[in-house]
Amino acid sequence: MSTPTRAPVRSRRRNVLSGVLVGIGIAAFVDEVVFHQLLQWHHFYDKSTTAVGLFSDGLFHAFGWFAVVAGLFLFADLRRRAILIPSRWAGAVLLGTGAFQLYDGTVQHKLMELHQIRYNVPLLPYDLLWNLSAAAMILAGAALLYRTRHAKPDGDRAGA
Amino acid sequence: MHDHQAGGFGVELLFLIPAAAAVAAYWAGTLSARSRQWPLHRAVLFTFGTAAVLAAVLDPLATRSHEDFAALGIAHLLAGMLGPLMLVLSRPISLALRTLDVVPARRLSGVLRSRPLRVLTFPVTAAVLNIGGMVLMFRTGLFTAMQESAPVHWLVTFHLVAAGYLYTAVLVGRDPMPHRAGFRLRAAVLILSAAAHNILAKTLYADPPPGVLPADGQAGALVLYYGGGVVEIVIIFLLCRQWYSSTRPRSTYAYA
Numbered sequence: 001m002s003t004p005t006r007a008p009v010r011s012r013r014r015n016v017l018s019g020v021l022v023g024i025g026i027a028a029f030v031d032e033v034v035f036h037q038l039l040q041w042h043h044f045y046d047k048s049t050t051a052v053g054l055f056s057d058g059l060f061h062a063f064g065w066f067a068v069v070a071g072l073f074l075f076a077d078l079r080r081r082a083i084l085i086p087s088r089w090a091g092a093v094l095l096g097t098g099a100f101q102l103y104d105g106t107v108q109h110k111l112m113e114l115h116q117i118r119y120n121v122p123l124l125p126y127d128l129l130w131n132l133s134a135a136a137m138i139l140a141g142a143a144l145l146y147r148t149r150h151a152k153p154d155g156d157r158a159g160a
Numbered sequence: 161m162h163d164h165q166a167g168g169f170g171v172e173l174l175f176l177i178p179a180a181a182a183v184a185a186y187w188a189g190t191l192s193a194r195s196r197q198w199p200l201h202r203a204v205l206f207t208f209g210t211a212a213v214l215a216a217v218l219d220p221l222a223t224r225s226h227e228d229f230a231a232l233g234i235a236h237l238l239a240g241m242l243g244p245l246m247l248v249l250s251r252p253i254s255l256a257l258r259t260l261d262v263v264p265a266r267r268l269s270g271v272l273r274s275r276p277l278r279v280l281t282f283p284v285t286a287a288v289l290n291i292g293g294m295v296l297m298f299r300t301g302l303f304t305a306m307q308e309s310a311p312v313h314w315l316v317t318f319h320l321v322a323a324g325y326l327y328t329a330v331l332v333g334r335d336p337m338p339h340r341a342g343f344r345l346r347a348a349v350l351i352l353s354a355a356a357h358n359i360l361a362k363t364l365y366a367d368p369p370p371g372v373l374p375a376d377g378q379a380g381a382l383v384l385y386y387g388g389g390v391v392e393i394v395i396i397f398l399l400c401r402q403w404y405s406s407t408r409p410r411s412t413y414a415y416a
Contacts, residue, residue, distance in 0.1 A: 055355075055359060057358075057359075057362075058355040058356070058357075058358035058359035058362065059351070059352075059355040059358075061354075061355070061358050062351050062352075062354035062355040062357075062358060062392070063351050063355070065354070065389070065392065065393055065396060066347065066350065066351050066354075066396050069393065069396045069397050069400050070347075070396075070400050070403075073400040073401065073403065073404045076404060077404060077407065080408070080409065081409055
């Protein structure tokens with residue numbers, strides 16, 4: 001039986017990259033579908049915006065879609081190479097989702113005032129819930145990444 | 161506003177001639193012995209791609225797109241994004257190289273290697289030609305000129321098709337392309353140009369081109385934003401799939 005060629009792939013790092021990309025994609029997707037389209041709390045353009053805000057929104061939307069597709073192909077690659085570390089990957093997803101949500105909640109909502117979560121209601125409970133849940137996901141994700149920092153892939157037959 | 165004779169034969173029908181010739185040539189190539197079992201689905205893609213491009217300049221869409229900004233958005237998607245994507249996926253250059261006689265095939269590969277084509281197929285050039293064309297079309301006097309003169313409309317549509325094809329071929333085409341850029345550059349250009357597309361569509365929502373009513377402008381911007389988004393996601397998928405197959409591990413052990 002031959003030794004598999006696994007030298008160039010850094011499996012732990014690639015698990016994180018895949019998870020973070022999928023996490024960012026999930027956050028962007030949920031924002032777009034749930035808040036823009038289903039609830040219609042805010043829209044893709046709220047008119048009270050700056051050129052910078054519009055630019056960043058367009059860029060993040062494009063990057064969000066790229067992230068989810070690229071992240072899933074990376075996930076398929078991890079499976080194909082049998083180097084998936086499920087808990088590490090899940091931690092990275094939480095980190096990516098939380099980080100994007102915190103960015104959206106602080107920079108886009110508050111600093112640029114691009115759009116708010118919803119209108120004509122007291123914002124504080126929404127902002128707190130949005131940003132605290134983001135912080136909770138970041139903490140949980142970071143904890144999982146810390147715990148799996150030396151983890152070996154389940155399917156790593158050469159890792160002994 | 162120029163006359164499209166409703167229900168009659170407009171001069172646009174002349175575009176059927178080159179389109180039918182191209183489709184006939186593609187099918188002849190597909191069915192010839194030299195094509196060595198060229199997949200039929202590519203011939204179907206080429207046919208539908210040509211039809212999508214034609215639909216943008218023929219009635220009823222051509223007439224409606226002068227009155228209705230949402231219809232112009234649909235025509236724009238067909239001629240600039242969906243049609244070119246189907247044409248690129250049909251790999252016409254590979255088919256031509258396979259089925260042409262030696263001399264024209266050599267000429268074609270000489271053209272592919274030529275300096276102008278090398279410049280054109282640099283991803284940044286292709287993206288600027290594509291996005292720049294859209295900005296000019298919606299944000300300059302070109303928009304009004306296009307509404308008033310059919311030849312200008314055709315020229316703009318021709319640019320839309322050509323730039324859309326170039327952009328798609330450079331990013332995800334599988335036809336031979338000497339000096340094809342690497343995955344990272346193509347990914348970066350794709351993200352930035354998709355972002356530019358999003359931004360343009362959003363500004364059209366708030367600030368439609370001259371002569372377009374606000375409600376009309378919003379409907380058209382939604383078509384461009386979401387319809388364009390779908391085609392962009394397909395292109396992202398195709399680009400990432402190329403990465404996925406190019407990094408396939410050589411060992412079969414990993415599949416066990």
